Amino acid sequence: MDDSPNASEWLALVVDKTEKADLEWVAEHKYTNWRELPVRVVRLPLTDPSTAAVLSWRWDTDEWDHPSRNIVSAILVAKKMRFRYLFIDVISIDQRLTGEALLKRVVEFSTLYRTIPVIAAYDRIGADLKTTMRRPWISSELQAYRHNPTRIIYAGHNNQGAFSGRTWWYGPPKESKYKFAFPLVAERIWTTNFATTILMVLQGRITMGSLSDLSYIMPAYAPALTAAYDKMSKDEYLFAAAILAQTESVVTDIVNDDSSMDNIYCPDYENFTSFRFVRTLSTMKGSAWDIVIGDGEQEVIIGSWISRHNLYYDDAYYCRLTVNDKAERAICCTALGMAGPEFESYMERKKALQTSLNRLEGDDKGMPEIEIVTVDLEQGRCCDNIRDLTPGLAEPPPVV
Numbered sequence: 001m002d003d004s005p006n007a008s009e010w011l012a013l014v015v016d017k018t019e020k021a022d023l024e025w026v027a028e029h030k031y032t033n034w035r036e037l038p039v040r041v042v043r044l045p046l047t048d049p050s051t052a053a054v055l056s057w058r059w060d061t062d063e064w065d066h067p068s069r070n071i072v073s074a075i076l077v078a079k080k081m082r083f084r085y086l087f088i089d090v091i092s093i094d095q096r097l098t099g100e101a102l103l104k105r106v107v108e109f110s111t112l113y114r115t116i117p118v119i120a121a122y123d124r125i126g127a128d129l130k131t132t133m134r135r136p137w138i139s140s141e142l143q144a145y146r147h148n149p150t151r152i153i154y155a156g157h158n159n160q161g162a163f164s165g166r167t168w169w170y171g172p173p174k175e176s177k178y179k180f181a182f183p184l185v186a187e188r189i190w191t192t193n194f195a196t197t198i199l200m201v202l203q204g205r206i207t208m209g210s211l212s213d214l215s216y217i218m219p220a221y222a223p224a225l226t227a228a229y230d231k232m233s234k235d236e237y238l239f240a241a242a243i244l245a246q247t248e249s250v251v252t253d254i255v256n257d258d259s260s261m262d263n264i265y266c267p268d269y270e271n272f273t274s275f276r277f278v279r280t281l282s283t284m285k286g287s288a289w290d291i292v293i294g295d296g297e298q299e300v301i302i303g304s305w306i307s308r309h310n311l312y313y314d315d316a317y318y319c320r321l322t323v324n325d326k327a328e329r330a331i332c333c334t335a336l337g338m339a340g341p342e343f344e345s346y347m348e349r350k351k352a353l354q355t356s357l358n359r360l361e362g363d364d365k366g367m368p369e370i371e372i373v374t375v376d377l378e379q380g381r382c383c384d385n386i387r388d389l390t391p392g393l394a395e396p397p398p399v400v
Contacts, residue, residue, distance in 0.1 A: 008108060010092045012052065012085035014038040015078045020380060023067035023075075031061045031068075034091045042085050045115075049150065052085040053078060054112040056141040057121040058132050070121035073155040073375040077119055080373065080382045081153065086119070087112055106216045107353070113144035114360040117151040120182065123158040133185045134206050134257065139197040140217045142189050146368070153371045154182045161185075162374045183370045188257070190367070194218070195245040195321060196255045202238040202267060205257075214241050220350040221245075224328075227336045236274050239267055240331055243291075243303065246323045248354075256319045265319065266307055274335045277305065285309065291323075293330040300334065302327035 017038035026033055046052055057070040071088070078086045093105050122132050133142065145152060156162030161182030189197075198214070200206045212229050215222040221244045228240045246253070266289065269277040274293065281288035286308035290301050303323035332338040332346065374383045 009041050009043050010087055010109075010112075011035065011039050012042040012087050013075070013091055014040055015075060015083055015086050018075055020067065020072055023072055027061070027064070027067040031090070034088075034095075037091070039091060040085075042087075044112075049116055051083060052087065053081070053083045053117040053119050053151075053153070054087040055089075055119050055121065056113065056138065056145070057088075058124050058127075058135070058138060060124055063125075069125075069157050069377060070123065070155070072377060073123070073157045074119045074121045076375050076380065076382055077153060077155040077373045081117075083117070087116075103216055103219055103222060107219045110141075110144050110219075111357070111360055113141050114148055114357070115150075116148075117153065118145045118148055119153050119155055120161070121155040121157075122182070123156050123160040123162075125158055127160075129160040129163075129181055130185050130188075130257075131206050133182075133189060134197050134200055136197055136201065136206075136208050136214065136217050139189055139194060142186055143194060146190050148368060151371065152368050153373060154180075155373050155375055156182070157375045157377050159374075162372050180370075180372050182372065186370070187367065191251055192257070193245060193248075193250045193252065193255065195242040195250075196257055198238055198242040198245060199255055199267075199319075199321075200257060202235060202242070203265065211237065218245065220353045223346050223349075224332050224336060224338075227338070228331075231336060232274055233271070235268060236272050239272070239275060240335070242321065243323055243327055243331060246303070246321055247328050253320045253322045254318050255321045256317065266305060280304070281306075293334050298334070300326050300330045302330050 022037055026037060042052060044052075055071075055074050057068075057074060060068050060070050063069070074086065074088075087109075089109060093102075093109055097105055122129060122138060124132060132138065154161045161180070163181040164179055197206070201208050201211075211234065212226075215225045215229070218225060218241065221241070224244060225237075225241060228237045232240060242255070246255075266277070266287070269275060269289075276292040276294070276299075277289040278292055279287065279289050286306060288304060288306045291303045291305060292299050292301055294300055301324070303321065306320040306322075308318050308320075328347075329343060332343050333340070338346065375381070376383050
């Protein structure tokens, strides 16, 4: 074990001691006793990182006729890959924590997605994979393991993430070399920004159990988001979160999920009180608005919204959300009432947190190599293990 100051301790599932019957027992108790499964405290970093993995999963604990299919699938894959330990949020993070204590632990747990092997399990019977993967918690975890230097393994049980072949609704970049659904959707998320996910919640296209969770998902902005949640309407709160997300170094200012007419819209700003939209362009090809914060006497333009619709081009439909360097201060100070010293403290905290997270990412910014494993839950075994390649990589030998 490592004795460095960065070492951390987490409760982890002991993979080879966990069977489906254990999960059935947890399900019978309505998933209130996760920590009574075979678990042990594991100190990180491990001497051999290949012995542990962290799970990113679509919670599916509401299917009372069956224990979580995604957890069962992940355990089967972990056994196949010979992982000794599996870190799962509901086990590793004390679910009794609240407030700053919970925020601190969630931030610490998010570092695992950047540094150790990841098993992803997002299949859900009757659900749309693309919508599932855009859910805020999952989308944020996807962004966290975007540059993971180890392994990304998808565990699929319902031919969703492991579906082979393109379909129109995945909407990945045209030049993608990926062929399975999970990496295709992941690539789309990696080539857009978290603001896209937030705006999809604002549109009602995806759901979120508790909107206040954005403070945990976007921890660098937690003080501003907590204040916005208390002071703003639901729609204004989400729009403020999207603007804050766009203040980071973003891949693109295009915020629609795909280039279809259904994705072209403008927030219902007529009901906003903190933000004002001033139309600057209206043509057959599109519309544009300046986004303004202020009370009528002191107003600040913080960015712009552009909706484009041009039937003569492949990228016919898109929305752009651009923000300027005044946006964050205007939201925090003008809209939310932060005093100057409070804002400076907020910015220092934000910078320190972002620096610590960025330090975990290596220099390699290419697309990760992804392994796809299909699981037969009836037989209790893994069927196929295929690698989906990063663009430009030679095909590796098969995994046995």
